[in-house]
Amino acid sequence: MAAGRRWSVPEFRAFVLGHPLLWHFARRLVWVSEHDGARAAFRIAEDRTLADAADAVFTPPDGALVGIVHPVALGERATKEWARVFADYEILQPFPQLGRPVHALTAAxxxxxxxxxxxxxxxxxxxxxxxxxxxxxxxxxxxxxxxxxxxxxxxxxxxxxxxxxxxxxxxxxxxxxxxxxxxxxxxxxxxxxxxxxxxxxxxxxxxxxx
Missing domain, CATH: 3.30.310 (TATA-Binding Protein)
Incomplete structure (x- = not known):
């Protein structure tokens, strides 16, 4: 997350979503799909489908790159929205992501x-x-x-x-x-x-x- 590691969609499906153990860890995080300048956040549902914050089915576009999203990239509003989703589903994160402190430099x-x-x-x-x-x-x-x-x-x-x-x-x-x-x-x-x-x-x- 902090390093900005990204995988192709086939890599994500094979090595994260399809892994018998890793996917249990991965479903407790918010992920991001990046393609042609567009960014969309999603999670892994209990049946291994992908869903957006409104629980609609999400499909990353061909050629997208996928990674664990940092709250800086999500923005304050979306971070709060995802925090409500995870609270509703009683999902406990394996490390601070949505609750991670965000810092920035001042102009000075x-x-x-x-x-x-x-x-x-x-x-x-x-x-x-x-x-x-x-x-x-x-x-x-x-x-x-x-x-x-x-x-x-x-x-x-x-x-x-x-x-x-x-x-x-x-x-x-x-x-x-x-x-x-x-x-x-x-x-x-x-x-x-x-x-x-x-x-x-x-x-x-x-x-x-x-």
Whole structure:
């Protein structure tokens, strides 16, 4: 979902819908069909047919790509509509999808700094947790200290967190988020799903403030 993985319709039918175990997991999620710029959300019904939010039978068009939809792509109104459908059918999701927090950059933040995250001191172990979620350590400086972590986004964009005093190998002491900045890369419109996931990581990080 976060990575935007897509399958062709035949792949989806063979490896997801037709799988004897996986389809039980898949039917608890909202999926999306994308074709020629058109996007349509659907779910897998109990009889393995596909249905839209109004419970009408849905058939992906030939040539469509199918994937698990992120709530950013669904939009607030459709996300709420699907949440009501799943509540009516008492469907419990295997991970947060419809209830997933959605984050976005403000107009000011697109110009550089994300001040809402700055000045907070967090445990060093929490920062290492970001690395396990796809963030990267910066260049190791003198004394083996890493003063930055960053998250690469599509089209060369990046969110960088500058640390004080810096992470030392084997000593994950608390770190102050001295500066957090957004570099937009080559795209005028940063990927909204990637941005939302990166900002969600930072929001979770600051909740661990010491």
């Amino acid at each position: 933040e697109r110009g550089g700094r994300l001040e809402r995250f700055e000045g907070v001191t967090v445990p060093g172990g929490s920062l290492l947790g970001l690395v396990r979620r796809g963030w990267e350590r910066g260049v190791t400086q003198g004394g083996g200290v890493v003063a930055q972590v960053w998250r690469r986004l599509p089209d060369g964009a990046r969110i960088t967190v500058e640390l004080d005093p810096g992470l030392a190998h084997g000593h994950p002491r608390p770190q102050r988020l001295a500066r957090v900045r957004f570099d937009g890369g080559t795209s005028e419109e940063p990927d909204p799903v990637a941005v939302s996931e990166a900002l969600a990581d930072l929001a979770t990080l600051v909740e661990t403030a010491v």
